[in-house]
Amino acid sequence: MDVFDILDRLVAFPSVAGKPNGDIAGWIEAYLAEHGAKVTMLPGPEGDRSNLFATIGPTDVPGYILSGHMDVVPAGEPQWSSAPFTVRREGERLYGRGTTDMKGFLAAALAAVPHLRELRLARPIHLAFSYDEEVGCRGVPHLIACLPELCAKPLGVIVGEPSGMRAVRGHKGKAAARLTINGRSGHSSRPDLGLNAIHAMADALSAAVSEAERLARGPFDPAFEPPYSSLQVGVIAGGQSVNIIPDTCTLDLEARAIPGVDPAGLLAPVKAKAATLAANGFRFDWMPISAYPALSLPQDAALAALLRELSGEAPLAAVSYGTEAGLYQAAGFDAIICGPGDIGRAHKPDEYILASEIAACQRMVEALGARCAA
Template sequence: MNAKEILAQLVAIPSVVGTSNGAIVDFIRGWLGERNVSSTIIAGPEGDRFNLFATIGDASVAGGYVLSGHTDVVPAQEATWTSDPFALKQDGERLIGRGAVDMKGFVSCMLAAVPAFLEKRLDRPLHLAFSYDEEAGCRGMPHLIERLPSLCAPPAGCIVGEPTNMRAVLRHKGKMAARLSMTGRSGHSSRPELGLNAIHGMADIIACIRDEAARHTREGPFNPIFEPPCSTLQAGVISGGSAVNVIPAHCALDMEIRAIPGVDPMSLFGPVERAARRLGAEGGYQVETTILSSYPGLDLRNDDPLVALAESISGKPNAGAVSFGTEAGLYQKAGIPAVVCGPGDIARAHRANEFILESELAECQAVLERLAERLC
């Protein structure tokens, strides 16, 4: 199968974030096994989600490169899809389907290039990494990286294949997401003094998030290569209450923080967490905080050898920085230089009629094969 045929197989597996990815991992493992490439499954604590890692060449040799892609996709609930999102449709050069560009296109190129990798006498290995639940805040990758020292000698670098039009991205923001659950005391709305309104309590948390966001907009720190050039905080989802005449006893809020490189996203959560503790100590509320996800930013130096390599094999100058986040920051935190470089445009992701071009698949596969040539 070529990359387009593999992509059709991958798109047909609805590996939606937060659900089991066993079927797609089985497909990838089977594809590799048919070509005598052994692989290792790294299970996550969820019990139904798995990372997969394989090496072509000698895994005990240091200085190889990791090609990294995630297996999950966002849901396809948009009403404006013009075809089945989980059946790849061709419209001219467009290949339409959920995950076509984010990022099963890159994964299909990884697999399509395997026969070419196997034909070469690699002096340094190529490692293939497939993760789960990247779309939920890179939840799967930390478990894979934890196992990496036992799976291979230290790699020289990593290419994370998110869509960047095959231009190497060197920097992106870090992120954390949290859920705050507040419990007050229910009662009839005619006697508010007898209850404890959880939504009113959560309003103080929202005000804190709003004020912290405004402070960072005014005071920074700033990094002008990003848009916006500062760290950001946002209240994203809120739920609570049952009826207008009932004092709400429960309220839940999901929020996120995106931090410029050099700023720990968790450190920006401190004021919000302190506000929650005050409401518990002084306001009588019970407040629980759950960290949903957290990953660091990416900040690769322009003179890192991986930058020159990525520019050379892609034939394109690097793209500097992007606003979205990836698993590349986790590789860098683990001591592995990383760039983000993959086929297609991120603007097509997470929307109806997501697509990648056949020519973009061909370009990506050619770049991966040029990388393998550098390792011979």
């Protein structure tokens, strides 16, 4: 199978985040086993989803991890020009959900495996494929926890998120949470007998807006756009009818933090404001949704130099989107982003990747193999 055949097979699996992924993980496991890789399936605590880890070469020698996620975002938008889980090729463009984010990278890595096997690697190349990245990097922490039992400490981790095949040394961290306020329902003609949860949420919403304005005043990191940490409310919901006192209101918010700032800590003022509502008879619940740390690989790191050689370009300092790379770095492994495609094409109808981008990624993986065989 060539890289495009593999991409066809991967996209055909509707591996939406939060759903069972046995089909796609099983197919990848069988493919890798057929080509002589050592494969380990790592079931997650959910019971119906697994990470996958594979090694080409020795396991007791430090090597490199190629990291990607098997899940995709939903494809329910009506604007798709063709079936989203079937690759449609028009010239250089390969359309389909996940082609860019990030089954194109998975296909390139898998297509390189037969060549890597022929090289008889002195240093291993590992494939670490995770689940549920798109809903807050929920799967990869379980994989990272198992690494000491699976391989020698790696020299570096290359996370293949779409970056136009230009390596990236940094990204912001993120934390998201859902705040629920419970009051007391009743007829709107007697507001004195109820507790309006939407009105109460206004205090928490105001705290979020104030915190967002404060963060825009710094501290700053010029590597990012915007160059400061941020906070926003993305969803607010509550109420049934205009003449019913709403007894419940929910608010989803997120913070994105520059390196050196704890993203979960940025949400603390909103949580603290919600806690004060208890004095007025309201109850509140704070549920973390997702969190991952920032990535900040030093400019002079050996992994950055390696990716400069493999890609032919100096790594970018940072991007605005987040990845699993920060979690690898937090666990003590140097990590960097480099993968095919453009993040601007992801998470929208008619997502696509260029055939030349996938081919370039496969060449990069094979060039890494040549380095590991030297």
